[in-house]
Amino acid sequence: MRRLPPYQTGLWLAEYIDIRCQLCRVYRSTPQIHLPLSHPSLSTVDVDSVRTNAKFLPNQQSAVAKFRQKIEQRLNSGLLCTQCHHSIAWLPKPFEVDIAAGIDLPIQAATYYDYPIRQAIRAFKYHENMTKLPLLLHVLRQLPRPHGCHQNNSVIVAMPTTEQRLVKRGFDPVMVLAAQLSEHWRIPLWQGVQRIDNTVSQQGLTRAERLSNLDNAFALTEKLPVKRVILFDDVATTGASLQALGRALYTQVTGLTVTESYIANQYHISAYALAHGSHSS
Template identity: 30%
Template structure:
């Protein structure tokens, strides 16, 4: 990154912090730790780094390929997460999505970049693509949480951020739906934007949460249909595998 771009980014973040000062711990909001990450959240993240996970979908379990990944073919090569969708990460995602607390995005992007360094397959990625939310939800929140995370990650990796996907069909919330219902809910909901340079690209596809994988599956299918050579998933948090 050039010196001028760095200082623009630095000054821009300073202005945001001035107008919207950090509200406690960057992840959980603990007021005893203003603008940093509290001890409990750091302990959670340290433990998360040691948890076994499915080598395909990245959900946390016994460290073997999970039943879903043995039964169903995944359109993405693999997915990894910074930790399970609980504790500090669940709080951070909910604060970002529903309370519009954006001050922790830089730190969360750093967590994603750390995951990238631990997985050799990510070295093949040439572009970073966020999983888009619907225009209606983007207007409601004022931002797209996956795009914020993807932008921070792309900057850290020195890769281009490409908005190659669009949410073509608004879908009801996925909460409370089973795997099959989630897949049906999202079928055909993503499309490739006009004239993307997808030909043969290895895409690093970024989202906030991986539960059953239905969202990442639908987005990856759209990218592959549009000409991508390979899709590698990356999320901030993934569910636990319950058998």
């Protein structure tokens, strides 16, 4: 029997039973299909993953259809009210960092690292406050699905953490978020990258210090199964961590130097994050 993560039950309760807004806790959450469609990042939940493959007799089809309709309506429900959704639904412009000669890594974040997302991320990441996960999941679902990527040709690589940090923190917050994104996009996670235990925390470092700190920080432990890779991190402040991970994938997968970009171009790497920068900056 498949063992569920310890947070999954609480997440289901928040998403499918608790109909109050997960941010203000006052208003009812609004189905995403009823939210204004002017925002380019708006998306709904893929309901195919919850549909049953069971076969029914003709006289049962009507009841099953109604049941499926109710489930789809609930799965299309948002976790925030309209007002709170619009208070955070600011899809930042994507930015790029170089990972090889003539090759850039595009990075798209779901929102800005501002209040209340900043406080929610910090509470979830550093204090294991799972009550913030529904809010973060709502924000995560605003990310547009990568064009041309699907479960047969792509994988998601969550920013690896060190064993030392995992033991100290007790859980991997980026992996928790990546698992939810994997389920939403229906693109599998791949854990074939290891982070070496010789780097310090990136918090408070300049961009140059971040890049230097991440030299040789990642190593592939398995052969990459596909040529489309989606990198994911919770917060992309300068993009240095995603840049270092992208460079490691290019150089170690191809076995070439980053200057031999004509072969590296056979691989398509993009990056996504929950939050980036500040809307006021």
